[in-house]
Amino acid sequence: MPSNAPGRSDKDTPPPLPEPLRVPVADSHTHLDMQSGTVDEALAKAASVGVTTVVQVGCDLAGSRWAAETAAAYDAVHATVALHPNEAPRIVLGDPDGWSRQGARGPGGDAALDEALAEIDRLAALPQVKGVGETGLDYFRTGPEGKEAQERSFRAHVEIAKRHGKTLVIHDRDAHADVLRVLEEEGAPERTVFHCYSGDAEMAGICARAGYYMSFAGNVTFKNAQNLRDALAVAPAELVLVETDAPFLTPVPYRGRPNAPYLVPVTVRAMAEVRGVDEDTLASALAANTARAFGY
Ligand SMILES: [Zn+2]
Numbered sequence: 631m632p633s634n635a636p637g638r639s640d641k642d643t644p645p646p647l648p649e650p651l652r653v654p655v656a657d658s659h660t661h662l663d664m665q666s667g668t669v670d671e672a673l674a675k676a677a678s679v680g681v682t683t684v685v686q687v688g689c690d691l692a693g694s695r696w697a698a699e700t701a702a703a704y705d706a707v708h709a710t711v712a713l714h715p716n717e718a719p720r721i722v723l724g725d726p727d728g729w730s731r732q733g734a735r736g737p738g739g740d741a742a743l744d745e746a747l748a749e750i751d752r753l754a755a756l757p758q759v760k761g762v763g764e765t766g767l768d769y770f771r772t773g774p775e776g777k778e779a780q781e782r783s784f785r786a787h788v789e790i791a792k793r794h795g796k797t798l799v800i801h802d803r804d805a806h807a808d809v810l811r812v813l814e815e816e817g818a819p820e821r822t823v824f825h826c827y828s829g830d831a832e833m834a835g836i837c838a839r840a841g842y843y844m845s846f847a848g849n850v851t852f853k854n855a856q857n858l859r860d861a862l863a864v865a866p867a868e869l870v871l872v873e874t875d876a877p878f879l880t881p882v883p884y885r886g887r888p889n890a891p892y893l894v895p896v897t898v899r900a901m902a903e904v905r906g907v908d909e910d911t912l913a914s915a916l917a918a919n920t921a922r923a924f925g926y
């Protein structure tokens with residue numbers, strides 16, 4: 631049986647290459663370090679279908695250093711650096727599950743978070759680092775005991791982004807109101823991106839008025855995600871981005887299989903349908919928007 635035969639249930643089988651885009655775009659948010667294969671392979675595969683640029687996002691110190699190194703080595707890769715909203719509380723409180731590299735060493739308190747933030751600050755100054763993130767708030771994975779550390783870390787990242795003139799990349803999970811509040815209180819950087827946009831059409835209006843970019847991931851294709859499609863339908867054309875958040879959120883019809891930047895065209899086509907525009911028009915806008923959003 632060919633490896634990509636329909637009906638195959640192997641969750642580890644990479645989906646087939648989609649039809650190439652005629653207008654090249656960027657994957658505005660990916661995690662190459664969590665995907666299988668080499669960076670060269672991932673970039674070549676993506677470029678073969680018109681995904682010629684990727685933004686590699688750091689989630690902890692090791693991942694942020696790796697993102698910066700990779701962006702220095704490849705013209706097609708831009709980096710962002712941060713402590714993920716779920717990482718900050720682990721640094722302060724320790725990590726009972728041993729999930730994270732820093733947290734596994736045990737509780738480090740506020741001093742450990744400050745130390746980690748100082749390293750993010752240092753990395754954020756590098757020219758190939760275009761953004762600070764993903765940062766923000768995640769009330770899905772972090773419980774009430776981690777909220778304080780999470781918000782403190784978020785505010786610090788906003789400050790770092792502004793001081794270095796870098797783009798802020800927001801991770802907002804089940805925390806829309808508080809994310810918007812913190813941004814308002816701190817004063818958002820000139821360029822702010824809501825990665826894996828998860829708000830509804832009403833919030834898209836708020837983001838539009840504030841000039842925040844909204845980056846849509848593969849979950850916009852999910853059957854139960856009508857709220858995301860409603861938001862995408864009303865978002866201003868100049869503020870819409872596309873991303874994979876790979877290896878997560880593989881678009882339909884490949885949901886559940888490994889995601890990678892080469893699958894961006896699948897999401898772009900679904901987005902074009904939602905917005906009622908042709909693929910090339912949307913791809914041109916996405917390419918220009920991503921370059922503007924990350925200042926490259
Ligand atoms: Zn995220």
Ligand SMILES: [Zn+2]
Nearest residue numbers: 659687764875
């Ligand atoms: Zn991510």
